[in-house]
Amino acid sequence: MSRMLAILVLTAALAFAVSPLMVTGFNGFEADQFPVPQEDPPAQPAGWAFSIWLLIYVWLIAGAGFGLLMRADDGRWAAHRGPLFASLAVGAAWLPVAQVSPVAATVMIWVMLGTALAALMQAGRSDRLWLQAPVAVYAGWLTAASCVALALVLAGYGVMSAQAAALGALVLALVLAAAVLAMRPGTPEYGLAVIWALLGVAVANAAPVNAPVLGLAVAGIAGLGVMSWRTA
Numbered sequence: 001m002s003r004m005l006a007i008l009v010l011t012a013a014l015a016f017a018v019s020p021l022m023v024t025g026f027n028g029f030e031a032d033q034f035p036v037p038q039e040d041p042p043a044q045p046a047g048w049a050f051s052i053w054l055l056i057y058v059w060l061i062a063g064a065g066f067g068l069l070m071r072a073d074d075g076r077w078a079a080h081r082g083p084l085f086a087s088l089a090v091g092a093a094w095l096p097v098a099q100v101s102p103v104a105a106t107v108m109i110w111v112m113l114g115t116a117l118a119a120l121m122q123a124g125r126s127d128r129l130w131l132q133a134p135v136a137v138y139a140g141w142l143t144a145a146s147c148v149a150l151a152l153v154l155a156g157y158g159v160m161s162a163q164a165a166a167l168g169a170l171v172l173a174l175v176l177a178a179a180v181l182a183m184r185p186g187t188p189e190y191g192l193a194v195i196w197a198l199l200g201v202a203v204a205n206a207a208p209v210n211a212p213v214l215g216l217a218v219a220g221i222a223g224l225g226v227m228s229w230r231t232a
Helices: 003-020 047-070 073-094 093-098 101-121 132-156 162-183 186-205 211-230
Strands: none
Touching: 003 047, 003 073, 003 093, 047 073, 047 132, 047 186, 073 093, 073 101, 093 101, 093 162, 101 132, 101 162, 101 211, 132 162, 132 186, 162 186, 162 211
8 A cells, every 4th residue: 555655646746747738828827817806916926936836846756756666665654645645636637727717726725735734744754855855845835825825816806905815815824834833843844935935925025015015024034934943
């Protein structure tokens, strides 16, 4: 069973990584996908921040490949494989859904986050570079991405203003990230991935200056930076 799960994780990681090639022209939710068009929403990081996906794809594949070839029957690798497979399998289908339904895609990305966090919490401490690190970076980025998606849906469907949704999303992301770092010390990779997303939000809100969102993002960067260092 352990070897089969290792094969499934690698297969899902590969499918997840190639999924962008199956969907052309997707650069995030389109403004007109919402009843209230979301033009330049303050919750969304600058475009360059999404380049972290290349690192995530490559690292997840490398880690899954190492796990299959070198640790297929190692009990320290067994516990995290089930939830990680679930997260990656949902992730492989995320982009096609996101093109047609932001609401369904938002539900899916929260499922991805929940299962990724479960995988992180159950990941063994051995082989950190191949096991904990890629899962932590993946879960960290998803923490920010899921909150951003929620903010866009709330603002896009008129539940609250884009500004209020952005501030609420940042607070939620910071609370979740702090909780994860407290429950799983020794995972600075997770904190750094969230910080990367917050840096993207800060830059996106620096010109023109959106002081509340920029200030909260900068404060979050500082707070999570200290916490990541102290719990490393």
